[in-house]
Amino acid sequence: MIPFDFIYCRPSTLKEALDAYRQLQSEGKNPVYYAGGSEIITLCRAGEIRPGGVIDLKNIPECKALALDERALHIGSVCTLNQIKESKLFNLLRLACGRIADHTNQCRITLGGNLCGSIIYRETSLPLLISEAELTLFGPEGERRIAFDKVFKGRMELQPGELVLQIHIPSWALKARHYHVKKTQNEKIDYPLVSLAALWKENRLRIAVSGLCSHPFRSDQMEAVLNNRALSRDVRSKEAAAMLPLSPLSDRAGSGEYCRFVFQNTLHTLLEEMENGKI
Amino acid sequence: MVRYEGKTVVSLNINGEVRQVMVRPSDLLLDVLREQLGLTAAKPGCKNGDCGACTMVIDGWPTKSCLVLAVEAENHVILTLEGLGGRAAVQQAFVDANAFQCGYCTSGFLMVCHALKKQHPVLPEEHVMEEWLQSNICRCTSYQEIRNAVKIIYERDQSRI
Numbered sequence: 141m142i143p144f145d146f147i148y149c150r151p152s153t154l155k156e157a158l159d160a161y162r163q164l165q166s167e168g169k170n171p172v173y174y175a176g177g178s179e180i181i182t183l184c185r186a187g188e189i190r191p192g193g194v195i196d197l198k199n200i201p202e203c204k205a206l207a208l209d210e211r212a213l214h215i216g217s218v219c220t221l222n223q224i225k226e227s228k229l230f231n232l233l234r235l236a237c238g239r240i241a242d243h244t245n246q247c248r249i250t251l252g253g254n255l256c257g258s259i260i261y262r263e264t265s266l267p268l269l270i271s272e273a274e275l276t277l278f279g280p281e282g283e284r285r286i287a288f289d290k291v292f293k294g295r296m297e298l299q300p301g302e303l304v305l306q307i308h309i310p311s312w313a314l315k316a317r318h319y320h321v322k323k324t325q326n327e328k329i330d331y332p333l334v335s336l337a338a339l340w341k342e343n344r345l346r347i348a349v350s351g352l353c354s355h356p357f358r359s360d361q362m363e364a365v366l367n368n369r370a371l372s373r374d375v376r377s378k379e380a381a382a383m384l385p386l387s388p389l390s391d392r393a394g395s396g397e398y399c400r401f402v403f404q405n406t407l408h409t410l411l412e413e414m415e416n417g418k419i
Numbered sequence: 420m421v422r423y424e425g426k427t428v429v430s431l432n433i434n435g436e437v438r439q440v441m442v443r444p445s446d447l448l449l450d451v452l453r454e455q456l457g458l459t460a461a462k463p464g465c466k467n468g469d470c471g472a473c474t475m476v477i478d479g480w481p482t483k484s485c486l487v488l489a490v491e492a493e494n495h496v497i498l499t500l501e502g503l504g505g506r507a508a509v510q511q512a513f514v515d516a517n518a519f520q521c522g523y524c525t526s527g528f529l530m531v532c533h534a535l536k537k538q539h540p541v542l543p544e545e546h547v548m549e550e551w552l553q554s555n556i557c558r559c560t561s562y563q564e565i566r567n568a569v570k571i572i573y574e575r576d577q578s579r580i
């Protein structure tokens with residue numbers, strides 16, 4: 141059980157959501173937006189967070205949308221990982237969603253929740269970091285549309301009271317050549333040791349990585365090395381693996397040096413498969 | 420807008436009936452169904468989203484009810500093992516395949532298998548079946564028997580056509 145009380149609000153419009161946020165804030169309730177609830181419930185039960193109010197976004201039509209037009213794929217923030225998988229509209233995101241938690245949890249965890257959550261892996265961010273995705277945000281200052289990587293710096297940097305409304309992926313990226321791999325310590329269903337998404341634009345490789353450091357990242361420096369075909373695969377993968385933006389995590393999944401070693405091998409396999417025409 | 424504060428009566432659509440429960444907004448669906456409605460088939464295991472013993476089917480999809488608030492379940496269609504009636508095809512297949520030992524995980528697995536059959540009426544590819552079944556843990560390791568039970572469900576369905 142959750143050993144304390146909170147107020148539960150279920151708005152049907154964005155305005156109601158914001159009004160609820162302001163009202164709960166003025167009552168000193170320290171409210172949180174609530175999507176799939178899996179992280180909020182887990183952290184409340186463990187006593188790690190104690191919100192006085194939760195605002196459930198799942199009844200707001202704009203947050204539930206999933207639509208494709210000629211310019212982009214638009215995904216409402218409360219779409220579940222399973223809905224995204226079943227829609228089969230963006231295969232790279234489908235692959236990433238399919239390796240987060242297990243199938244039943246994927247029917248519950250939302251895209252917005254995975255991006256905004258405090259669990260560090262945020263694996264759905266990887267396809268978005270390399271596909272020129274954009275976000276529509278809604279908050280006290282109104283609605284704004286912004287490049288994903290301007291707001292996501294390993295974790296979401298939202299204004300107080302702001303929520304993620306939709307995620308937009310440009311249509312070129314939906315069909316682009318891509319690759320996804322997730323390596324875990326042991327079991328198939330686990331947090332990542334290394335999770336990597338790759339996408340090619342104009343024959344140039346882009347990669348984003350989670351699990352290795354304290355937050356997901358994309359590195360221009362690393363991509364420059366990986367795209368330098370004058371160097372051998374061994375050299376490129378070794379140099380790129382030496383360029384981590386932060387020190388690698390040494391945790392239950394493995395020591396930092398081991399994680400870097402796995403990453404280097406992952407890059408090597410990626411280059412090999414790419415150059416052998418397997419991807 | 421719905422706003423609930425303190426104890427409130429909410430109506431839940433469970434196993435084809437509308438039932439009223441008195442809940443705090445922070446009460447979990449699993450606890451409410453077990454403690455107020457005596458629907459004890461869904462089991463508390465890890466209460467952390469890992470084991471699947473608490474699985475119910477909500478709007479046709481398997482859901483770990485330890486990670487759902489009871490107030491959220493309003494306006495949704497909830498199916499628990501009790502709603503299958505005791506002689507459903509999935510239940511018979513589990514008996515015939517000896518797909519349990521202590522039985523603690525069984526109701527969760529049955530609900531996953533029931534939803535799988537509804538969402539995939541025709542035998543899905545092996546990897547789909549594996550993906551669905553991997554959401555649940557069986558400490559007695561009846562995995563092979565459970566998989567056989569799923570195959571029986573589809574085979575019997577096929578032989579009826």
Ligand SMILES: Cc1cc2nc3c(=O)[nH]c(=O)nc-3n(C[C@H](O)[C@H](O)[C@H](O)COP(=O)(O)OP(=O)(O)OC[C@H]3O[C@@H](n4cnc5c(N)ncnc54)[C@H](O)[C@@H]3O)c2cc1C
Binds near residue numbers: 182241256261304469
């Ligand atoms: C069993 C299990 C296994 C997991 N395995 C993985 C894994 O392998 N890889 C991985 O990356 N993650 C994993 N996770 C983490 C999971 O993806 C996150 O906990 C995620 O936050 C859950 O999404 P949710 O929709 O349930 O979020 P919620 O619990 O509803 O919310 C999480 C946070 O996001 C905020 N939030 C939610 N939606 C919005 C929005 N639209 N706008 C603004 N803020 C919002 C909430 O305020 C809250 O702070 C796992 C979680 C579980 C329970």
Ligand code: FES
Binds near residue numbers: 465467469472473484
């Ligand atoms: S009790 Fe819900 S998943 Fe274990």
Ligand code: FES
Binds near residue numbers: 522523557558
């Ligand atoms: S039969 Fe005992 S846990 Fe599965």
